[in-house]
Amino acid sequence: MPEFHCRPLRSSDFDRVLWLERDLFGSGAWTYGMLADELAALGRWYIVATVDEPGTIGPDPVVGYAGLWFDGDDAQIMTIGVAKDYQRCGVGRLLLEALIAHARKLKAQAVLLEVRIDNEPALAMYRRSGFEVLAVRKRYYQPEDKDAYTMRLDLRAGSRTASEDGDAATDDGDAA
Ligand SMILES: CC(C)(COP(=O)(O)OP(=O)(O)OC[C@H]1O[C@@H](n2cnc3c(N)ncnc32)[C@H](O)[C@@H]1OP(=O)(O)O)[C@@H](O)C(=O)NCCC(=O)NCCS
Incomplete structure (x- = not known):
């Protein structure tokens, strides 16, 4: 099994992230302008997951991405996606736990x-x-016209997830 790591998303990752967006979300994918606006907005923190052995399955080391918005009180997960060839390898969990750890650090x-x-x-x-x-948020996703669940992880209780205690590793540089 290859190893995966998180690092801040850089502008040089844009093409790969937009390709993954289209592959994962189809007509709901973010455009270049949407991604650029999102990264420039206040309180955002975006990361990518990279694989140690690019070329084994695909040529690009960036195999996932995720982002968070902190508004001063709560943190909102803005997106998370993992390349289809690398799903079910723990990459989504690695990204998610990195976002949660960052939200804790911000005292969300x-x-x-x-x-x-x-x-x-x-x-x-x-x-x-x-x-x-x-x-439930009715018809939240357009143009698919699909409902969404709103989900919440309470950080005030002080509980830590198993992954946070162990393997979630990301550096603390600025996103983008
Ligand atoms: C959702 C997504 C990010 C998960 O990424 P992933 O790297 O495959 O997830 P992981 O391998 O880290 O799995 C973490 C846990 O998620 C659950 N899970 C992931 N894929 C699953 C599947 N196909 N079926 C059931 N459970 C699944 C499991 O509980 C898993 O833990 P386990 O492997 O210990 O059982 C990925 O499927 C994806 O990119 N989907 C398309 C984009 C998307 O829908 N993003 C979320 C928008 S809200």
Whole structure:
């Protein structure tokens, strides 16, 4: 099994991240302008996951990406995606736990997110990391016209996930 690491997202990662966006989210994918605006916005922290052995499956070492927005109270997960060839290898969990660890460092009270109600892999991943469903947002995803669950991880309780105690590793540089 190859090893994966997190580092801040750089502008040189844009093409790869946008390619992954289109491959993973189709018509709902962010455009170049949306990604650039997002990275330039206040309170954002974006990271990528890289693989130690690029070329084994695909040529690019960037195999996943994720981002967080901290508004001074809560942290919101803005996106998370893993290249199809590298899914079910722990990359999503690595990225998610890095975001949660960063939110804790910022002293966020909670981590919030939206997820399509039929996105079983993502729902399982979030539940596994301690997120709970708060509510349903009707027709949140357009143009697919799909409902979303709002999920929340309470950070005030002081509980740490198993991964945070062990393998979540990212440096603390600025995103982008
Ligand atoms: C959701 C996503 C990021 C998960 O990434 P991943 O690298 O495959 O996830 P991991 O290998 O780290 O798995 C973490 C946990 O998620 C759950 N999980 C992941 N994929 C799953 C699947 N296909 N079926 C069931 N559970 C799954 C499991 O609980 C898993 O833990 P386990 O392997 O110990 O059982 C990935 O499927 C993805 O990029 N999907 C498309 C984009 C997307 O939907 N993003 C989320 C938007 S809200």
